[in-house]
Amino acid sequence: MSLARARLGEKVKDYRHGNFSDTPFEDQNPLGFIFLDLGISSAHFDYFERGFSFRFDQKLDMRMDVTRGISAAKVLAVSEEQELARIFFEYGEEKLSRRIAREIVARRKINPIETTSQLSEICEKIYPPKYKAKGHAQRHPATRVFQALRIYVNGELTALEAALAALPQQLCLGGRLAIITFHSLEDRLVKRAFRNLSQIEQNDPLARSNFLPGDFQQIEPGGIAPTDAEIAENPRARSARLRILERVR
Numbered sequence: 001m002s003l004a005r006a007r008l009g010e011k012v013k014d015y016r017h018g019n020f021s022d023t024p025f026e027d028q029n030p031l032g033f034i035f036l037d038l039g040i041s042s043a044h045f046d047y048f049e050r051g052f053s054f055r056f057d058q059k060l061d062m063r064m065d066v067t068r069g070i071s072a073a074k075v076l077a078v079s080e081e082q083e084l085a086r087i088f089f090e091y092g093e094e095k096l097s098r099r100i101a102r103e104i105v106a107r108r109k110i111n112p113i114e115t116t117s118q119l120s121e122i123c124e125k126i127y128p129p130k131y132k133a134k135g136h137a138q139r140h141p142a143t144r145v146f147q148a149l150r151i152y153v154n155g156e157l158t159a160l161e162a163a164l165a166a167l168p169q170q171l172c173l174g175g176r177l178a179i180i181t182f183h184s185l186e187d188r189l190v191k192r193a194f195r196n197l198s199q200i201e202q203n204d205p206l207a208r209s210n211f212l213p214g215d216f217q218q219i220e221p222g223g224i225a226p227t228d229a230e231i232a233e234n235p236r237a238r239s240a241r242l243r244i245l246e247r248v249r
């Protein structure tokens with residue numbers, strides 16, 4: 001929040017520190033515009049030294065908010081092998097999740113895995129040389145495991161699901177909920193939630209709850225992708241997708 005305050009200063013009247021799944025601006029209902037820019041910021045990579053990237057040798061913490069939850073190193077230290085494999089597969093779509101989990105469990109008996117370089121080295125060891133031959137060279141073998149651990153440690157998908165359930169009802173007539181996603185797992189959740197809200201059928205559970213058919217529409221249902229110029233200027237935007245839901249009634 002300090003970075004936001006430093007950048008936006010008095011332009012913003014009300015700064016609140018909290019998880020968007022707790023809907024921190026509920027007392028301001030109804031809202032005209034809600035914008036979620038998901039994931040982690042460049043500052044997390046370049047500034048906070050919490051082990052979000054395998055490019056720098058740092059302590060394996062990966063928490064966006066260090067006042068909550070447990071660190072990634074703690075997860076690697078206490079989780080069962082099967083649970084580690086589930087985390088890597090479910091939140092990173094890592095095909096070698098079982099082998100990497102097995103290696104972590106074997107290594108931690110000798111030395112705790114506490115740094116990004118230790119974890120990255122394990123992933124590199126597990127990935128067979130032919131991996132490079134298959135033309136995946138541009139993706140580092142540790143990419144998916146790091147994404148998976150980060151999503152798990154911060155409960156990112158659970159928070160997003162809670163926000164998708166709560167935020168649409170905070171919109172005023174004509175109000176919009178805009179969300180930028182950065183990977184397929186979160187994009188799938190937003191796409192499905194917005195589609196369901198914009199296609200409510202009479203017999204749909206959502207209709208029985210608090211919305212009626214025609215209450216919402218999607219602006220650009222396919223989502224908005226970054227332009228080539230944007231990607232050239234900010235390569236981190238390449239996987240971004242903007243999705244917008246509007247309350248029309």
Ligand SMILES: C[S@@+](CC[C@H](N)C(=O)[O-])C[C@H]1O[C@@H](n2cnc3c(N)ncnc32)[C@H](O)[C@@H]1O
Binds near residue numbers: 019021039042
């Ligand atoms: C992609 S960055 C936002 C970058 C910002 N829009 C900018 O232009 O610098 C996402 C931010 O959202 C925060 N964040 C991610 N998940 C969150 C959640 N569930 N609740 C609150 N903040 C969250 C992260 O800590 C990070 O600072």
